[in-house]
Amino acid sequence: MDIAHALDLAHQASDAVRGTTSPNPAVGAVILDADGDVIGIGATAPPGGPHAEVVALHAAGARAHGGTAVVTLEPCNHYGRTGPCSKALLDAGIRQVFYANADPFPSAAGGAEFLRAAGVDTHFLDQPIRALQPWLSATRLGRPHVTLKFASTLDGFSGATDGTSQWITGDTARAYVHEDRSKRDAIIVGTGTVLSDNPSLTARTDTGLYEHQPRRVVIGSREVPDSSHLAQLGYEQYAGIPEALSALWDTGCRDILIEGGPALAASALRLGVVDQVQAYIAPALLGAGKSVLTWPQETTMDEIMRFETTSVRQLGSDVLIEMMMRKKH
């Protein structure tokens, strides 16, 4: 098997565990034997469990000797709750290592250098890995990676003038939102959304719940009623966004989704803590109603807040546009 195909398998292994590994990264690893056949695939286990390389080496067994490892992130080089993966690869007799991303975490980086110094042929592939992007961003920023999600009509309204706001998008888009929630560490909403929509903030399939459920977080000073779904399911409440981000970071969250509403979304953008935006756009018009943002962001075109589109996907008859925040000069 060629390295690109093996990286594809490692990429899929990363994707499969996204949401279950924080504060650790969702890494995927593939071991090829000396003939280039796949003999082990692994992904990061939940915190405290083995890293991807160790899982893949375990699956490969003795045939790993003289083989190749293809990993989505540079093998770690430190003694945390588990031993260094760089040493595990060396001890297993791996002769070649390909990794897609460098480890930005100072205490864990250096795995590639260690392997090279030990005579292992080591290559940096410099390939983006979807499941690792939030973790890489969070590690650089020292706070959770924040994705702001909203659903709106073509003309940017998230609710009608009579106050009704559910549901703007169709079944396919909503199913996608639930799958996305199942890969996040936490979902945040403001008290306004809790009081008007009584959301559960769970990640649901057609028949039940996804195995991984994000933490449910509310921001604001108003009380969440005892009779609400959130009160029954359990949630955390914070007075403001910085307090929430700091507490979530300290307790292991790296990848969070702000699901609104318009006041919280506007505050998060103003604070400059939004790294990515997901706009679910329905092919519908209202002409008037509640905007996706409560407050204006800028008053002149020169200072308009712009984003870099990273993907556009059709979900039923709706469209999901994913964007990264564009840095102002």
Ligand SMILES: NC(=O)c1ccc[n+]([C@@H]2O[C@H](COP(=O)([O-])OP(=O)(O)OC[C@H]3O[C@@H](n4cnc5c(N)ncnc54)[C@H](OP(=O)(O)O)[C@@H]3O)[C@@H](O)[C@H]2O)c1
């Ligand atoms: N289309 C969509 O994507 C979407 C998504 C979610 C909600 N919605 C709709 O939005 C409507 C609710 O709108 P909303 O603007 O009232 O909801 P919201 O943004 O969920 O809640 C607003 C409240 O959140 C708290 N808050 C917001 N920013 C804060 C900050 N920086 N610091 C501290 N607290 C902050 C405040 O709570 P306190 O007043 O308690 O202090 C504020 O009153 C509903 O109709 C809902 O259906 C639409």
